[in-house]
Amino acid sequence: MGRQTEPSAHNDPRKYGNIHDTVFFYTGSKKGYTWNPQYTPYTREYIDSEWTELPNGRFFKGENMLDPRGSMASFDFMGTTARWRTNHDGMMELWNAPQTNVPNSHGRVLLRRDGKPRKRCRIVFLDELPGVSLQSWWGDITPLAGGSDERLGYPTQKPLALLERIINASSNPNDIILDAFCGCGTALVAAQNLSRQWIGIDISPTACRVMAKRLKDACNMRESEAGHRKHDTSSFIVRDLPWTIDKLRKIPHFEFENWAVIALGGIPNAVQVGDMGIDGRIFPVGTKPADQHSMFAGDWFPVQVKQQDKVGRPDIDAFEAVMERENRQRGFFVAFGFSSDAEGECAAFHKRSGRLIKLITVQEILDEQHVQKM
Ligand SMILES: C[S@@+](CC[C@H](N)C(=O)[O-])C[C@H]1O[C@@H](n2cnc3c(N)ncnc32)[C@H](O)[C@@H]1O
16 A cells, blocks of 8 residues: 655754755666656555445446547457447447447446446456556655664665665666665665666775675675676675775885875875975865866865885974975875874974874774864
8 A cells, every 4th residue: 555654854944844855867868768667556545535345355446448538449358359439328338349248247347237338337456557657756765764674874875665666667677787876785785686787886995895795684695706707696796995904005105195195085196206295185175176286276285195104203394394385284194103203293283383284094094084084
């Protein structure tokens, strides 16, 4: 039975409470796209008001044979193409089907005593209809509540039913579904449940770990390179999961610099030598892209990266000189670890100059803890 849930209320100060999400629908071409109509169940109120229940629990009603467009003017009826016309007293009558073929009221046509069909003569059973064709307002899928079994704790997780509906409408079994921002993998689970192939991408290693666990728990899948090569549909691989501390220690220094600067959301230096003590720059959100590439861009923060276990005071001293030369209020220093001297020096520098050096460890980046320091 259909259930339109009560919409929740949202108190947005000084504007209408925002209680909906918008799903954008795009197609590659006007014609060549998959479209499988979706339906929602009828509401209890509608069934009670329009349908009659039979002793066997089925609901039926009588409908006109002729609809206003005449599409029911002829139809296949017990092996005969039957036609209907309106007789002098406004009743529909069957005029080219042999009388012997006209069923009694236990069949699909309700007849009058005289054997002619009644006006609303065609019997329709509720359980043979697909439901209400889905409209652009979806009130039957609720946001994930805090206590929901489906909830994994991923902040932007979407309901599985939502993704299943979208995938059902726009693809067929064995098609490939791509979710390039797949978070905790709701679209992947939906695609797997619906026998589609899928590819998921997410920039966050945490998301990748959460989605891999979810595919194992919810879909009983295995993480296996071998199974994947054999097109085993119950296995998947997590590819290019970025870095481990071990791997980061071994990669070439310039690659390590790039990795660290990009992980902080910055832009690495194009030139590896003569960087004047700056390995990359972070531009605050809102800086115009054109400005970002200008050496003279007003607002940016320098990043210094060392592929070392314990960065000490001399390196911090050198970075302080860079901050003063460039007149920067804030800068970031990335390494595997820092000595207590280094930390003390940053505090002293802040006291003397008001400038702030944030020390960020590789482990903090891998654990996504660095964001709080930014
Ligand atoms: C709104 S969430 C998706 C939630 C998902 N529908 C679910 O149910 O879990 C968006 C995701 O996009 C990821 N993301 C952001 N920027 C990205 C990028 N440039 N490339 C890939 N993923 C990115 C984020 O890490 C986040 O997990």
